[in-house]
Amino acid sequence: MVISLLQSLKLHKDKLWSIDCAKGLAATASSDRKIKLINLRNSDFKELEELDDNTHKKSVRSVCFRPHSSILAAGSFDSTISIWGKEENDDLQGTYQxxxxxxxxxxxxxxVKSVAWSHSGDFLASCSRDKSVWIWEADEMGEEFECLSVLQEHTQDVKHVVWHPLVNLLASSSYDDTIRLWKEEEDDWECAAVLNGHEGTVWCSDFETSESSLRLVSCSDDSSVRVWKHVEDGEDGEDVWAQESVLPQVHTRAVYCVSWSPDGYIASTGSDGILAVYKENEQGKWEVVAQQTEAHGVFEVNVVKWTKVGGKTLLLSGADDGSVNIWSFSF
Incomplete structure (x- = not known):
């Protein structure tokens, strides 16, 4: 696999924390309190819009598109979550709304450190430095939200939340070195498993898109990237998960973000500025298939996100320099 930089976009005046992609769009969040929207469908990757920076009083830390919709959620260091939307318009060549x-x-x-929509778009999860994970039920228009549960079993700052892309299973990653998995049981949300193994803050996790098995990739301050697998349903709602693999050592410092593509590739990045891509071989062993040092020069890289646009696989990365780099691959 050959990795190539298609374009570098200087979008923000401060650290870029989060990227999400949907329907040919990318949204970015930054310490400059701004949210930017980018058109990925054209080769110039034009910036389409800057959302009102007066909405949040502090850094915007996380953005996430609602599935099957143009609605966007954004979590901020000011302890609030903003919801944005517009009328449906798939033709970005026409009048932009x-x-x-x-x-x-x-x-x-x-x-608020992270926000994430469930695969159905019915639920929004958020997590915070207050050590809690909240699950909200959203109406169809994205204007009304009811808190269904406040989950307070983490003992430290919760850094990240992510839903499985096919089922209502939520993962939360924490400063307490653990990952917790949550699922609904009898109209309440309960912890189904606790994943122990990392020896430092777990910054991020992401699920594999699969109907046949449940797997999760995670990354940590301990510079490792690990894959976990659901083994069996346990008693009393508690499931059995096990660490399946520790991916080949690439990173020399904290790994801030991992992203698992629908094609089966895992990307990772972090404070060492390295962008790495892994693939599982036929023997079930993970191999490094692409690696880019100094992906954003001397800056720490905070986020990576896979997306497909027009059948082409792209990987987006964002860093402390406020830029988004868009990478392509030759397989």
Whole structure:
């Protein structure tokens, strides 16, 4: 596999924390309090819109598109979550419709670190420095939100939340070195498993897109990338998960983000500025198939995100320099 830089976009004046992609769009979030929308369908990757930076008083830490919709959720260090949307318009060559604020969600007592929509779009999860994970039920328009559960079993700052792309299973990653998996049991949300093994803050995790098995990749301050697998349903709602693999050592410092593509590739990046791509071989062993050092020069890289546009696989990365790099691959 050969990795190539298609374009570098200087979008923000401060650290870029989060990227999400949907329907040929990319959204970015930054410490400059701005959210940017980018058109990925054209080769110039034009910036389409800057969302109102007066909505949040502090850094925007996370963005996530609602599935099957143009609605966007953004979590901020000001302890709130903003919801943005517009009328459906798939033709970005036509008249572009501005994105408008739909709602502000309050509840967390400290910085919101991550937001994530469930695969159905019915639920929004958020997590915070207040050590909690909240699950919200959203109406169809994205204007009304009801808190269904406040999950407080992590003992430290919760860094990241992500839903499985096919089922209602939520993973949360924490400063307490663990990953917790949550599922609904009898109209309540409960912890189904605790994954122990990392020896430092777990910054991020991501699920494999698969109906035949449940697997999760995670990354940590301990510079490792690990794959976990659901082994069996346990008693009393607790499931059995096991560490399946530790991926080949690439990173020399904290790994901040991992992304598992629908094609089966895993990408990782972190404070050492390295961008790595892994693939599982026929024997079930993970191999490094691409590696880019100094992916954003001397800057730490905070996020990687796979997306497909027009049948082409792209990988987006964002860093402390406020830029998004768009990478392509020759397989």
């Amino acid at each position: 501005e994105t408008e604020p739909l709602a502000i969600i309050e509840g967390h007592e400290n910085e």
